Amino acid sequence: MSTAKAGKKPRERGEIEELPxxxxxVKVYAGIDPLTGRRLYLTETVPPGKSARKTAEKARIxxxxxxxxQRxxxxxxxxxxxxxxxxxxxDFILTQAAKPVAIRTAGGAHPFVIAHRRRPPRRRELK
Structure with a gap:
């Protein structure tokens, strides 16, 4: 980590801005959203009042x-x-990994039951 020069304050993380x-x-950068690729900020709005600045600073911290x-x-x-x-x-796994086959029932093919592969036929014993 770089050391701060004498007389300079380290840069503060986050910001507190006054609304009209x-x-x-209060706004603090929290990284990149893995789903959208956009910047992710934690934000909170503090209502106006006597201790608004103090409450906002607590929220920033x-x-x-x-x-x-990382919470x-x-x-x-x-x-x-x-x-x-x-x-x-x-859907991708079911369609690409194994070709789904509908299992036939007495009333026809059941749409919600999927077998990943057909069973091998039973072997008949020789008499």
Missing amino acids: SGSLR RFINQVDE NPKTKANVNRLMDRVNIRL
Whole structure:
């Protein structure tokens, strides 16, 4: 790590910006979202008041500690998006790894049952 020159303060991580309403927005960089490839920020809005600046600074320090300890969310994707991603992978595995074969039942082919390969035919014993 580089050492800071005498008289210079180290660069602060995160920022606190004032909004037109008087509220404060705390924003800390948390890395790259692996799903979208976009930058990921932890944000919080602090309502205006006497101790707003102090509360915002506490939130900034809390976010920095979360990022340092790697306890921050790694993506902003919701559950539906993650499930879609899992379903796409599952569909790919089922179609590419083994050709799915519908098992025939008494009422016809059952659409939800998939066998990865056909069973070998039973051998009849010689009499």
